[in-house]
Amino acid sequence: MTKINHAAARQIVTQALVKARELDLKPLSVIVLDAGGHPLAFEREDGASPGRFAIAQGKAYGAVMLGIGGTAQMQRAEAQAYFITCANAAFGGQLVPVPGGVLVRGSTGEVIGAVGVTGDTSDNDAAAATAGIEAAGLTAEI
Amino acid sequence: MTKINHAAARQIVTQALVKARELDLKPLSVIVLDAGGHPLAFEREDGASPGRFAIAQGKAYGAVMLGIGGTAQMQRAEAQAYFITCANAAFGGQLVPVPGGVLVRGSTGEVIGAVGVTGDTSDNDAAAATAGIEAAGLTAEI
Amino acid sequence: MTKINHAAARQIVTQALVKARELDLKPLSVIVLDAGGHPLAFEREDGASPGRFAIAQGKAYGAVMLGIGGTAQMQRAEAQAYFITCANAAFGGQLVPVPGGVLVRGSTGEVIGAVGVTGDTSDNDAAAATAGIEAAGLTAEI
Amino acid sequence: MTKINHAAARQIVTQALVKARELDLKPLSVIVLDAGGHPLAFEREDGASPGRFAIAQGKAYGAVMLGIGGTAQMQRAEAQAYFITCANAAFGGQLVPVPGGVLVRGSTGEVIGAVGVTGDTSDNDAAAATAGIEAAGLTAEI
Numbered sequence: 001m002t003k004i005n006h007a008a009a010r011q012i013v014t015q016a017l018v019k020a021r022e023l024d025l026k027p028l029s030v031i032v033l034d035a036g037g038h039p040l041a042f043e044r045e046d047g048a049s050p051g052r053f054a055i056a057q058g059k060a061y062g063a064v065m066l067g068i069g070g071t072a073q074m075q076r077a078e079a080q081a082y083f084i085t086c087a088n089a090a091f092g093g094q095l096v097p098v099p100g101g102v103l104v105r106g107s108t109g110e111v112i113g114a115v116g117v118t119g120d121t122s123d124n125d126a127a128a129a130t131a132g133i134e135a136a137g138l139t140a141e142i
Numbered sequence: 143m144t145k146i147n148h149a150a151a152r153q154i155v156t157q158a159l160v161k162a163r164e165l166d167l168k169p170l171s172v173i174v175l176d177a178g179g180h181p182l183a184f185e186r187e188d189g190a191s192p193g194r195f196a197i198a199q200g201k202a203y204g205a206v207m208l209g210i211g212g213t214a215q216m217q218r219a220e221a222q223a224y225f226i227t228c229a230n231a232a233f234g235g236q237l238v239p240v241p242g243g244v245l246v247r248g249s250t251g252e253v254i255g256a257v258g259v260t261g262d263t264s265d266n267d268a269a270a271a272t273a274g275i276e277a278a279g280l281t282a283e284i
Numbered sequence: 285m286t287k288i289n290h291a292a293a294r295q296i297v298t299q300a301l302v303k304a305r306e307l308d309l310k311p312l313s314v315i316v317l318d319a320g321g322h323p324l325a326f327e328r329e330d331g332a333s334p335g336r337f338a339i340a341q342g343k344a345y346g347a348v349m350l351g352i353g354g355t356a357q358m359q360r361a362e363a364q365a366y367f368i369t370c371a372n373a374a375f376g377g378q379l380v381p382v383p384g385g386v387l388v389r390g391s392t393g394e395v396i397g398a399v400g401v402t403g404d405t406s407d408n409d410a411a412a413a414t415a416g417i418e419a420a421g422l423t424a425e426i
Numbered sequence: 427m428t429k430i431n432h433a434a435a436r437q438i439v440t441q442a443l444v445k446a447r448e449l450d451l452k453p454l455s456v457i458v459l460d461a462g463g464h465p466l467a468f469e470r471e472d473g474a475s476p477g478r479f480a481i482a483q484g485k486a487y488g489a490v491m492l493g494i495g496g497t498a499q500m501q502r503a504e505a506q507a508y509f510i511t512c513a514n515a516a517f518g519g520q521l522v523p524v525p526g527g528v529l530v531r532g533s534t535g536e537v538i539g540a541v542g543v544t545g546d547t548s549d550n551d552a553a554a555a556t557a558g559i560e561a562a563g564l565t566a567e568i
Contacts, residue, residue: 002286005188006185006186006187006188009185009186010185034192034320035319035320035476036192036318036319036320036321036322036476037320037476037477038186038192038193038195038320039184039186039195040185040186041184041185041186042181042183042184043148043151043152043182043183044148044151044180044181044182044183045148046147046148050176050178050180051180053180053181064475064476064477065475065476065477065480066475066477066481067474067475067477068475080524081507082503082504082507082510082511082523083522083523083524085511085514086484086510086514086519086521086522086523087477087480087481087484087522089514089515089519089520089521090477090480090481090483090484090519090520090522091477091480092376092519093519110473111475189394190351191348191349191350191351191352191395192319192320192321192348192349193321193348193349193350193351193371193374193375196349196371196374196375197350197371197374199374200370200371200374219366220366223365223366226366226370227366227369230369230370230373231373235370235373235374235376235377236373236374237370237373238367238370238371238374239366239367239370240364240367289472290469290470290471290472293469293470294469318476320476322470322476322477322479323468323470323479324469324470325468325469325470326465326467326468327432327435327436327466327467328432328435328464328465328466328467329432330431330432334460334462334464335464337464337465
């Protein structure tokens, strides 16, 4: 697969939420972005706070725009805070550099989008995102 | 129903797209916002342009924030353009005042959210939104 | 071709400028955006004013984000000015809806990016963009 | 040379990328700005993430607007973070204060523009920028 189509985006969201219920996580919000950082699908579970769209989007947007997952972004933020602060401003304030922003790689290894999950701990968010991506037959990079 | 829950939001999106395929419309994008104007669910069909999230969101956001559907917003824009221009600025540029932004009313008549659809003619967009809302047992106001 | 690669982007810019010199146009600025609206290549000729990057980008950005070329955007702006005004705000003020924003379609007809040209009349700008796109073996939609 | 003309801007970009391939760097993005901080030329190599335009621009923009290269900006950021934070806000969030933003000085020593490179380590980015600037017969200040 060289791009995330509509069916795959739905599957990623649905399976990320299935995983969340298996793990009994707090209510999650899940977004799927295309290779240009534009939304393909989003869902917010009952009980999630209303600002969760922006957090999910920011996690995924930073991943796809910088080409690095949330875990690596967090490491960069901890090593060189001002770089991430400035990159955030350069992207219009749309960066949320923590785990739960997960790159999606296609069959030839290229980045074809990203998934953003928020609501539980960052590591659990990333686990749900990864489950969704892998259920769609794609490769996750946290 | 006094609020749009996750299951209803999914149903609205799914059934709006079922209607779109029945009517053979162009590829659509569909968003469901809650009573505070915050995203609950979104999907973009294959072939829709990447900017369709912002258009769908703007249609629904104006509806819920002003409490009037896209058709009535368009009439206001044609009668008093400067009002809509200024309201748009007051809302941070998030208003798209044309049909396809459809209010969702609950069982006691109160506004509980809005649906935004974009991709075909504005009237067809509104028809798809209405089909989704009614399939979820709710009342649409275009 | 299913995406505009680096070599194609360079070719589009170079050949658009070759066409501009053949037609003895005023100094041009030419941008190539990918399918997500992100810059791949840009050049500004000597004598072009410094703000031409933003104009070229806006022409191409609106084309790719809405999935319609500058000529069709201009017609929509003339028929329903407030829609284009509001779409512009929804896209952060990055829309310049006149000819010279030209869609690029790939071998299977899908939109794979856009070219924005500014500096001469809008129609001449579009002619230069089209020449560049066609020289790269791609299809232009003005 | 008292300004970076179109031919020089092209040469800087081309030669920076030639150097990048010699050094086997990761895919780079290269921008050339004029003495007013406005884009003259930009190219993004295949495989670079879509947000690299903003990073390259921010590196070069801060250099030309403050009149100091990225290395010196980074030292300032590490010594006095709030100054860079506030300068960034004053410049509309367009500052990325790390190596890879390189000043271009003309034949009489005055600043005539800046080059921004991103994609590999900051030091390798600066090396590619310097190679491009020197290939055009100009003086680089990292």
